[in-house]
Amino acid sequence: MTENNVFVECQDLIKIYADEKNRVRVPALRGLEMKVLKGEISLVVGPSGSGKSTLLNILAGNLKPSAGIVIVGDTDIAKFTRAQMVDYRRRRVGVVWQLPQMNLVWELSASQNIQVPMRILGLTREERMKRTKELLEEVELLDRAHHKPTQLSGGEIQRISLAVALANHPELVVLDEPTGELDSQTSEKIVAFFEKINKDLGVTMILATHDRRLMAKGYRTMLLVDGRITSVRRGFADESNIPVYSDAFGALQIPISLRETFKSREDILLSRENEEVFKLHVPKLEDE
Numbered sequence: 001m002t003e004n005n006v007f008v009e010c011q012d013l014i015k016i017y018a019d020e021k022n023r024v025r026v027p028a029l030r031g032l033e034m035k036v037l038k039g040e041i042s043l044v045v046g047p048s049g050s051g052k053s054t055l056l057n058i059l060a061g062n063l064k065p066s067a068g069i070v071i072v073g074d075t076d077i078a079k080f081t082r083a084q085m086v087d088y089r090r091r092r093v094g095v096v097w098q099l100p101q102m103n104l105v106w107e108l109s110a111s112q113n114i115q116v117p118m119r120i121l122g123l124t125r126e127e128r129m130k131r132t133k134e135l136l137e138e139v140e141l142l143d144r145a146h147h148k149p150t151q152l153s154g155g156e157i158q159r160i161s162l163a164v165a166l167a168n169h170p171e172l173v174v175l176d177e178p179t180g181e182l183d184s185q186t187s188e189k190i191v192a193f194f195e196k197i198n199k200d201l202g203v204t205m206i207l208a209t210h211d212r213r214l215m216a217k218g219y220r221t222m223l224l225v226d227g228r229i230t231s232v233r234r235g236f237a238d239e240s241n242i243p244v245y246s247d248a249f250g251a252l253q254i255p256i257s258l259r260e261t262f263k264s265r266e267d268i269l270l271s272r273e274n275e276e277v278f279k280l281h282v283p284k285l286e287d288e
Ligand SMILES: Nc1ncnc2c1ncn2[C@@H]1O[C@H](COP(=O)(O)OP(=O)(O)O)[C@@H](O)[C@H]1O
Pocket: 017, 018, 019, 026, 027, 028, 046, 047, 048, 049, 050, 051, 052, 053, 054, 055
């Protein structure tokens, strides 16, 4: 991985929510480190509650982190003022959420929905029409331009949502479980669209997903557990080679499947086999 290929980089990223009702603080991201490569589709996978939506909301400019660095392109968006955040959301990032009603305005047609982000930037009618046609062609729904969301299928809605997200030529698109509401056949098709758009436009895409089919595709996949990235891999790992992640402090993050075995132990030894191969020696616990 060449460093100059990195488009998004998070360092020491912390988000603590204040749960006013129960008067507690909920740590959602705990010193997360992440790198996303330019022009690629990257996946963020992890159990429910691991912090996927929090991370994506931060990247989408909807949420301020409690601490840490969030570089997108060449700017640290964690340092943005409110006005800079608004501008970032309008011009530089596109978002697709899991629920269709969060992506589209229900009273507007597909074409009108796609124009919303362009209207906000004050584009002329002519400019809007040209771009809308391009985008409808890109998602292959030119014939649905005047349909309202209620007249579209779930898959078509997510394709229009993607067109809305792409309207103002963002450098980054974040998608939070975009196939979560779709049946497997439809989700397969949508993924083909993500790939096509990624290739055609070279846009960097970050997808949070539970979708096993997506994980099998060989995209760079980051496993998020309890608010930290614990491993990075492409596609599925085989059983005998389990990916671990070494963070900036040299701490090894162990995958969730091995967590019980490794939990808070001081007796683990790392022995060097040769240049490339190290072995972990984990003594059996007394009460096992
Ligand atoms: N607005 C909020 N207020 C308080 N806690 C929250 C809020 N949003 C999320 N959380 C908590 O933060 C953690 C991470 O949530 P989330 O980012 O939604 O995870 P995921 O998308 O992986 O399911 C969870 O413990 C969740 O309950």
